Amino acid sequence: MPDIFGTILWPIKWLVEAILVAFHTVLSGIGLDPDDGLTWVLSIVGLVLVVRACLIPIFVRQIKSQRRMLEVAPQIKKIQDKYKGKKDQFSREAMSRETMELYKRTGTNPLSSCLPLLIQMPIFFSLFSVLHNAQTGLNGIGLLNPELSKSFGEAELFGAPLHLAISTADGNVLVIVIAVTMVILMTGSQFITQLQIMSKNQSPEMKASPTFKQQRILLYILPLVFAFSGFTFPLGVMFYWLTTNIWTMVQQFLVIRNMPTPGSEAALAREIRMARKNQARGITVTEINSVGESVEVEKKVPTQRVQPVNKNRAKKQTGNKK
Known part of the structure; x- marks a missing residue:
């Protein structure tokens, strides 16, 4: 029976190996021992940094999706309260229909917040598989050739084998x-x-x-x-x-x-920081105090300083006016 899971992960594993070997090559090129455990550990760190950096746009999209879901949460609760205690099929279908209409109208999707996690899972399994296979002496499927696999499998950090x-x-x-x-x-x-x-x-x-x-x-x-x-x-x-x-x-x-999430303690702290920053710039702001109350804070905007004028220049200006 063919390994369907391995076939799906094959391109991701190939890319993971390429990044891992690239970091190992660069580190070896700057003078680190190619067979030393520290070189391989730093290669793993570089691999994780590259992968996580590539996932930043997905992470930001997840945050925006969670924000939209938070905005429509009160409306969803109203729909749920409307049909609370009603177990008949007609009520269930009506509640489901109204909920889906709300999602469509507001452009939200409850599954979109789970999408980044689903995308990251194959990457995680690929990373684990590549690292585990290399450390157990198995050859890679791409740039992780037998020599590099053996080096990785026998590498030690301070005398502790990485495998x-x-x-x-x-x-x-x-x-x-x-x-x-x-x-x-x-x-x-x-x-x-x-x-x-x-x-x-x-x-x-x-x-x-x-x-x-x-x-x-x-x-x-x-x-x-x-x-x-x-x-x-x-x-x-x-x-x-x-x-x-x-x-x-x-x-x-x-x-x-x-x-921060709207209404959270972090959101309140950010409002306070922004208010203080505006005050430092000389802007009249409404500050949020420690208990969440709005307090009007008046701050005079600094006026432009009048430059002194010497006598000769003052007479000249007076003459021009005449």
């Missing part, structure tokens, strides 16, 4: 120490990412929804996932995951700061 995990370390203390350290960093970065979303970028309506409660549960379950992955995943794959987590944490911080 080993805690479960296969066989008492290798360096592997265990590096893996545990990375698990802590992965857990911490993921926890901070989720915490800043929940504490700063949620409107009061979102905090009252069942989804918010599910997010709170995931906030404490995800560390267990990373603990399990840190026990079974090779070090090379964990470097990929850690780099991805750090990118996500920084990206989410910038998004929350500059594109």
Whole structure:
């Protein structure tokens, strides 16, 4: 039976290998040891940065889609309240019809926010497959030739082979120490990412929804996932995951700061920052205080300074007027 999944991922894996080998070639060209684990780890980091940078437009589109869904949320709730408690087929069809008409009228689509995630999944599996195959001695399908695959599979970082995990370390203390350290960093970065979303970028309506409660549960379950992955995943794959987590944490911080959810704590903080910036420029603004109240703040616009005129020039100007 043909490997349909492998066939679908083949072009993505080929591109992933090309980027990985390109970074390895550049790093080797500037003097790093081609067979050293640090060279391969930096190649993995470069691979993740390129992939995540290419996904930025999709991420921005996802944010815009979520904003539009947030805007129509009150209208959707009105439709749901209208048919609340009605279980007959006619009411269900009417509610579905009105909801779809609302989506069509406002240009929103509840599935569009899931599209970026669906696009990223094949890339993730391709990255994992390429890194795992290379570390287990399997040849690549493109530029990752047998020589490079062997180099990757035998590479060591500070004496810790990149293809080993805690479960296969066989008492290798360096592997265990590096893996545990990375698990802590992965857990911490993921926890901070989720915490800043929940504490700063949620409107009061979102905090009252069942989804918010599910997010709170995931906030404490995800560390267990990373603990399990840190026990079974090779070090090379964990470097990929850690780099991805750090990118996500920084990206989410910038998004929350500059594109916060309307009505959230982050949105209020941004309004305060913009108000203070306007005041510094000498513009009359309406400032939002710490409790969310509007406060009129009058600021005089600085007038242009009158340049002094010497006596001779003053007489000349007077003469001209005459």
